[in-house]
Amino acid sequence: MLGYTLGTLGAVLILWLLYLGRRKRNFIHGWGTVRGWVSAHVYFGVSLLLVATLHSGFQFGINIHTLAYGLMCLVIFSGIFGVWAYRTFPEARNDIKKSQSLDEIFSELEEIDANLERMLGSVEEDIRSVVISAIDRTVVGGNLIDQLTARDNSRVIIDGHVHSNKDQTRLINWLVKRLSGAGGQESTYLTSVTQECGARRNLLRTIRTDIRMHGMQEVWLYFHVPLSFALLAALIAHIVSVFFYW
Amino acid sequence: MRLLIRYMESRGAGKATWESRYEGDSATIGRGTDQTISLPGRRVPLEHSKLTLKAGQLRLAAMGDHRFSVNDAVSKNSVVAIGDEVIVAGHTLHFLPAEQDHDCVIEVELESGEVESLRDRFKTRLWQLAVPERSISWILFLAILAIGVVIPATGFFVGMSALRESPLPDDSLWLAGGLHQTHAFMGDECSYCHTVPFVPAKDEDCLYCHLSVNHHFDTTTLGRDYKAGDRCADCHHEHTDSESLVLRDQGLCTTCHADLGAMGFGFSDLEPVTDFYDDHPPFKYSVLAWSDDEGWESKRLHPWDAEAADRSNLRFPHDVHMVAQGIESPQGTRVMACKNCHETEVSGVTMRPVTMERHCADCHQLTFDASAPDRVVPHGSVSDLMRTLREYYAWQFLDGQAAPVIETTPDQIRPARRPGDARRKESIEALLARRVGGADAAISRAGREFIEDRVAIAATNLFERQTCVVCHSIALTGDVDLPWQVLPVALVDDWFPLTKFSHERHKNMRCEGCHEASSSTAATDILMPDIGTCRACHGGERTRALLQSDCTTCHNFHLDNQAAMGELILIEELEAERRGVEGRPPKPVAEESRSQ
Numbered sequence: 108m109l110g111y112t113l114g115t116l117g118a119v120l121i122l123w124l125l126y127l128g129r130r131k132r133n134f135i136h137g138w139g140t141v142r143g144w145v146s147a148h149v150y151f152g153v154s155l156l157l158v159a160t161l162h163s164g165f166q167f168g169i170n171i172h173t174l175a176y177g178l179m180c181l182v183i184f185s186g187i188f189g190v191w192a193y194r195t196f197p198e199a200r201n202d203i204k205k206s207q208s209l210d211e212i213f214s215e216l217e218e219i220d221a222n223l224e225r226m227l228g229s230v231e232e233d234i235r236s237v238v239i240s241a242i243d244r245t246v247v248g249g250n251l252i253d254q255l256t257a258r259d260n261s262r263v264i265i266d267g268h269v270h271s272n273k274d275q276t277r278l279i280n281w282l283v284k285r286l287s288g289a290g291g292q293e294s295t296y297l298t299s300v301t302q303e304c305g306a307r308r309n310l311l312r313t314i315r316t317d318i319r320m321h322g323m324q325e326v327w328l329y330f331h332v333p334l335s336f337a338l339l340a341a342l343i344a345h346i347v348s349v350f351f352y353w
Numbered sequence: 354m355r356l357l358i359r360y361m362e363s364r365g366a367g368k369a370t371w372e373s374r375y376e377g378d379s380a381t382i383g384r385g386t387d388q389t390i391s392l393p394g395r396r397v398p399l400e401h402s403k404l405t406l407k408a409g410q411l412r413l414a415a416m417g418d419h420r421f422s423v424n425d426a427v428s429k430n431s432v433v434a435i436g437d438e439v440i441v442a443g444h445t446l447h448f449l450p451a452e453q454d455h456d457c458v459i460e461v462e463l464e465s466g467e468v469e470s471l472r473d474r475f476k477t478r479l480w481q482l483a484v485p486e487r488s489i490s491w492i493l494f495l496a497i498l499a500i501g502v503v504i505p506a507t508g509f510f511v512g513m514s515a516l517r518e519s520p521l522p523d524d525s526l527w528l529a530g531g532l533h534q535t536h537a538f539m540g541d542e543c544s545y546c547h548t549v550p551f552v553p554a555k556d557e558d559c560l561y562c563h564l565s566v567n568h569h570f571d572t573t574t575l576g577r578d579y580k581a582g583d584r585c586a587d588c589h590h591e592h593t594d595s596e597s598l599v600l601r602d603q604g605l606c607t608t609c610h611a612d613l614g615a616m617g618f619g620f621s622d623l624e625p626v627t628d629f630y631d632d633h634p635p636f637k638y639s640v641l642a643w644s645d646d647e648g649w650e651s652k653r654l655h656p657w658d659a660e661a662a663d664r665s666n667l668r669f670p671h672d673v674h675m676v677a678q679g680i681e682s683p684q685g686t687r688v689m690a691c692k693n694c695h696e697t698e699v700s701g702v703t704m705r706p707v708t709m710e711r712h713c714a715d716c717h718q719l720t721f722d723a724s725a726p727d728r729v730v731p732h733g734s735v736s737d738l739m740r741t742l743r744e745y746y747a748w749q750f751l752d753g754q755a756a757p758v759i760e761t762t763p764d765q766i767r768p769a770r771r772p773g774d775a776r777r778k779e780s781i782e783a784l785l786a787r788r789v790g791g792a793d794a795a796i797s798r799a800g801r802e803f804i805e806d807r808v809a810i811a812a813t814n815l816f817e818r819q820t821c822v823v824c825h826s827i828a829l830t831g832d833v834d835l836p837w838q839v840l841p842v843a844l845v846d847d848w849f850p851l852t853k854f855s856h857e858r859h860k861n862m863r864c865e866g867c868h869e870a871s872s873s874t875a876a877t878d879i880l881m882p883d884i885g886t887c888r889a890c891h892g893g894e895r896t897r898a899l900l901q902s903d904c905t906t907c908h909n910f911h912l913d914n915q916a917a918m919g920e921l922i923l924i925e926e927l928e929a930e931r932r933g934v935e936g937r938p939p940k941p942v943a944e945e946s947r948s949q
Contacts, residue, residue: 344501
């Protein structure tokens with residue numbers, strides 16, 4: 108009897124938790140506020156873990172019932188990660204960007220790129236081609252893994268060879284080396300160019316960190332939602348099969 | 354500082370121009386509408402820089418990490434002269450000579466053409482990856498529904514065994530837990546027990562095999578309402594991967610046994626019970642009592658009842674047999690142990706009966722004549738005994754070996770025969786003389802007298818002085834042929850017939866821990882333990898200090914003395930057969946497993 112009670116409670120909870128997806132699309136209308144619904148969604152979701160575990164009687168195997176339980180756990184844990192992510196990353200992203208938007212930082216980067224292009228008009232051709240290649244081949248973001256790991260696939264062409272320019276290190280090292288052998292007017296220009304490239308590196312770091320954090324902030328939903336629908340199917344299968352062979 | 358700000362913006366082929374004026378200490382540049390020089394575009398920060406006039410010098414200072422360029426030189430803080438060109442976030446500011454009463458004219462060339470933002474070249478957000486979330490959700494939902502329900506359920510229409518043989522998912526996915534080892538022979542055939550879909554497994558499905566399982570009470574008079582559960586499955590949970598199929602929760606029993614009267618069983622003489630340690634009635638012994646009319650009858654008595662005694666009609670002082678230094682036996686001194694007489698059955702549950710032949714006869718030999726110590730009378734029947742005596746002494750008479758009558762009294766030790774002991778032959782010679790010189794009748798009379806004398810002496814010794822009376826209660830009948838009667842003997846087979854006590858499981862304990870035999874002086878002593886003895890080790894169902902013991906630790910639910918649960922089904926099937934209705938089909942796998 109206890110098993111059926113807990114099972115019914117668990118099933119009702121799952122259906123209600125799934126209904127959030129519908130409710131949030133009606134932001135204004137409907138009973139309660141979406142904010143309240145999300146809060147309840149979190150608390151009831153976590154309590155579902157307890158209800159369903161007791162319902163399982165700690166009896167697991169390779170079957171549709173354990174699949175439903177496993178999917179439910181994945182959904183709940185991805186949701187718990189989501190709560191943590193939403194409480195952590197927006198603030199952290201704001202801090203690393205010093206309250207600017209990512210657009211503003213990109214704009215700063217564009218300014219620097221424009222400045223560099225202007226400054227490069229009056230330096231040696233080899234310096235100009237190296238720096239321009241580094242600007243052209245700077246990469247941020249990318250596929251899922253690139254975004255989540257802040258992988259830097261930037262390149263630079265030096266002496267006709269393509270090198271990795273991770274964190275702009277190769278470019279800056281080359282400029283510093285070039286600077287040590289320069290003198291006079293060229294030295295002044297090179298110093299400015301190097302400083303600009305350093306500023307550019309800092310902006311790129313901020314952009315990559317923001318992309319990584321934003322990715323982490325959102326990525327759980329790509330599991331949470333599809334797994335919820337998988338769970339709904341497994342729940343239907345669980346209930347039908349239990350009563351088929353009652 | 355007084356500024357004239359002239360905005361210029363390309364619109365198609367023409368150009369739009371408008372002006373604004375400023376008078377104050379410092380002019381601000383940025384996207385914000387509160388800025389002195391407001392520059393459009395999402396790349397422009399809300400507050401970018403500040404323009405001040407000090408000692409005739411215009412100074413532009415960027416805020417935060419922002420920068421600008423003055424005549425192509427990047428700067429954060431710079432003096433701006435008339436004629437300079439300043440670029441702020443893509444917009445060009447020309448500082449022109451003063452006009453009218455202004456200190457400076459700033460011509461702002463607004464950059465309206467949107468160049469491709471650097472940001473647009475890269476995928477910087479997950480949503481730009483266009484993960485087909487909705488499609489994945491639908492695919493997962495439909496795939497699990499198909500594998501988990503739809504395909505296995507088609508087996509109901511096309512035949513489960515056909516589905517199981519195919520590579521498609523079948524109802525094995527639905528198996529919540531393994532079968533108990535006693536049911537494992539059923540394999541995957543769920544329909545053995547789950548005969549009708551969406552209907553709980555019925556008792557009939559269990560009783561199909563378990564026909565002989567007994568009821569707990571008399572269902573013909575009390576009905577079949579078990580209160581705590583109506584179905585076999587309420588107490589016997591299958592598919593739990595547990596070693597036991599029996600639900601041992603004592604709450605199932607105490608539903609009724611806490612108060613039988615309230616549950617409609619008020620006529621029962623069973624006392625209320627809720628827990629072995631805290632609330633269990635004292636033990637009652639099942640004692641046998643003899644009555645001439647009814648024979649042996651069992652009575653359940655408390656230890657303190659006056660009638661509570663072992664009335665076996667035997668004499669057996671345990672203390673005499675169990676002295677530590679041992680007792681004299683024909684084989685010498687013998688130290689007795691409990692197990693010499695009390696042996697467990699192979700099952701380890703019950704004890705083998707104690708019998709004269711196996712356990713007593715080694716010492717208690719039924720000899721009757723000191724001159725013939727190898728001859729014994731049979732045990733059991735008085736008439737057989739008397740016949741044996743007559744036969745022996747008749748043979749002795751005919752064999753001419755009439756031995757002297759050795760009178761003994763109970764105080765005397767029977768003299769043993771010693772080799773070379775001279776036999777007294779006077780009486781034999783006298784008899785022979787009589788036989789030679791007299792008639793047959795005289796011999797016959799003399800023989801009968803001889804035999805009857807000897808038989809009477811031997812039997813009196815046996816029954817009243819030395820042998821039978823040592824263990825048995827003897828009554829005089831007054832009958833000439835069978836003057837003695839051995840009172841009927843019965844040993845209690847099971848003192849606690851409602852429990853299942855296993856001696857095997859208690860073999861690490863001393864016998865005397867429960868049975869105080871060495872201080873028992875009489876056979877009437879009941880040497881069974883009381884509930885306190887058990888409670889020294891056994892606690893209630895949830896005790897933490899003792900052995901956890903529930904009802905089923907000692908009691909069976911299905912009682913041997915009740916009708917079989919399957920009887921009704923048998924009757925139904927027989928009736929169906931008589932009516933010509935086809936009965937339930939046989940269960941082939943069970944047959945197969947038997948043949949294996």
